[in-house]
Amino acid sequence: MTQIIVQPTGVTPADVLAVARGDARVEIATETVTAMATSREIVDRIEASGRPVYGVSTGFGALANTSIAPERRAELQHALIRSHAAGIGAPMPREVVRAMMLLRLRSLALGRSGVRPRLAQGLADLLNHDITPWVPEHGSLGASGDLAPLAHCAIVLLGEGWVIGKDGARIAAAEALHRAGLEPLELAAKEGLALINGTDGMLGMLLLAIDDAEHLFAMADVTAALAIEAMLGSERPFLPELHEIRPHPGQSASAANILKLLQGSTIMDSHRDDLAHAVQDAYSMRCAPQVAGAARDTLDFVRTVAARELVSVVDNPVVLPDGRVESTGNFHGAPLGFAADFLAIAAAEVGAIAERRVDRLLDVTRNRQLPPFLSPDAGVNSGLMIAQYTAAGIVAENRRLASPASVDSLPTSGMQEDHVSMGWAATKKLRTVLDNLTSLLAVELISAVRGLQLREPLVPSAAGRAAIAALEPSAGRPGPDLFLAPALEEARSVVAGRALRAEIEDAIGPLR
Structure with missing residues (x-):
């Protein structure tokens, strides 16, 4: 098994293949953590200011003009993941899901998404513990990115949804996290949106x-x-x-x-x-x-x-x-x-x-x-x-x-x-x-x-x-x-x- 290190500049095609097909271990560079933390500080300041910003203090899609009260913004992010994990059909192959998770981690690592570093580490933990979310084949229209497939990955971070067991059976994500010694994450403002708004599924494939x-x-x-x-x-x-x-x-x-x-x-x-x-x-x-x-x-x-x-x-x-x-x-x-x-x-x-x-x-x-x-x-x-x-x-x-x-x-x-x-x-x-x-x-x-x-x-x-x-x-x-x-x-x-x-x-x- 090899190891790839996610830099603030992202990853290479060889890195994606190593993780998707070679089960390489994923580590996040110190510089990457710094870039994400700096970006997160900006989101925290904006949220504190009360200024309306899409996905931070408003709803999503056609609900973009709906203001969300500060005390419900974390709830907003969790609700987003649950509602968007709406795929159906047979599960996507393991290599596709692993590529997709690494690429979403890569996007967060570029320091333009305003998320806490622990969110990226959560994706790395899933990869390193061989936890593969159950991602149904139908659900994405390719804009806004691969919303449903990425939501099926993100919901596992919350301790919900399904993962693919060693025998190909579907098991509860909470059980898989517990076996690996991992705790579910609590999302902060904008983080749910940052986990699902990207082209990572189609790019991985x-x-x-x-x-x-x-x-x-x-x-x-x-x-x-x-x-x-x-x-x-x-x-x-x-x-x-x-x-x-x-x-x-x-x-x-x-x-x-x-x-x-x-x-x-x-x-x-x-x-x-x-x-x-x-x-x-x-x-x-x-x-x-x-x-x-x-x-x-x-x-x-x-x-x-x-x-x-x-x-x-x-x-x-x-x-x-x-x-x-x-x-x-x-x-x-x-x-x-x-x-x-x-x-x-x-x-x-x-x-x-x-x-x-x-x-x-x-x-x-x-x-x-x-x-x-x-x-x-x-x-x-x-x-x-x-x-x-x-x-x-x-x-x-x-x-x-x-x-x-x-x-x-x-x-x-x-x-x-x-x-x-x-x-x-x-x-x-x-x-x-x-x-x-x-x-x-x-x-x-x-x-x-x-x-x-x-x-x-x-x-x-x-x-x-x-x-x-x-x-x-x-x-x-x-x-x-x-x-x-x-x-x-x-x-x-x-x-x-x-x-x-x-x-x-x-x-x-x-x-x-």
Whole structure:
């Protein structure tokens, strides 16, 4: 277990991954505590002055003009959390909730929210004691931030609500705090609002998706190269000089990967100078870098958006160093929603072109002398026929999921919040698209491996040999049909994991 220290400047994407997926311990720097305490002093002075300030001495949303008596302001903050913890549905994954809590802590640590340091420490305590709030999947519109999901986290600090037990069961938050030796918190003015008014859920999911997409786009180059090799494709479309004349950086990187992956193959050597060989391969082979490369460039854009959000103050109102408390719209998730929708479109197309290569590999009229459906005894046996059906169904689902969520605004809160981002929905469905992409690449991987096996005694590339070794224990050799689902599940694990990629890179050098 590692440790990350939350500074007044926030955290890094690597910090978020370490906490969300690596269970890193969270500590709060002394400078961060000082910044929060200074900000809190300003709120205390304003509250004492009696001046009306949104969220400090007034109600929320459409009730912003309702004045709250001083003796009821703490009650106001607790009521806010209870009323806004109004989500419904299955619980969000543990990694998403952990990312969300760290990011809310990060926002408080920037010293613009006017909360006591103990509030941030409360979130750190939940993370460090492995207490994961039960956050339902439905409830956020992405403005004002992820209100309901963050309220389900915040209510646990009060000793209320639910958490996810070790066995996945729902247990009372009070019981979980007691077991960990933690006491519920009492909120002061503005603190309830500061706990829920941010983009932390959608940003957390986006950061996790960026990490997944980065790996999957590299694996898409691997499976594409293996499929091209198995179909006796040409390596010439991937020569660097052909991509220098269209200088999209992602395209050049993807082409360089595929070219490198095809080296050292006697399968490729067998037809390189064959005049009867096709002059041009199909688009799904020849244009692989143009599609996967465009997805890489989209990912670069999304990474930039996430990096900006990581250093942003996403609260309302915010406490400025000169003593002013100003309302903002920084909680609006449009930047993240747009980015997630864009990346979902790109990832869906990476999967769609992979499915087209699978279909080509299985079709005896287009796969260049491989048997129908990659079965040596087609007829009695169906080979990988239905695996392609599965891939086609997933492509169709990804097409639906690629429809942008960020254009689906619905007004809420008595028309006070009359435009919302739907960023939570956009980032949530992006994760589904990437999970589906994992399955599509798994089908391409197992199809390419079977094609390479059927090219024996020709020897495949180093990447091909590594892939065959990884899949043969579950997928076997070409022959009679077998129960295919376990082999596909293992192929999914191979694509999602990092072991095959590491083995390939050890043999041929790093992929871009």
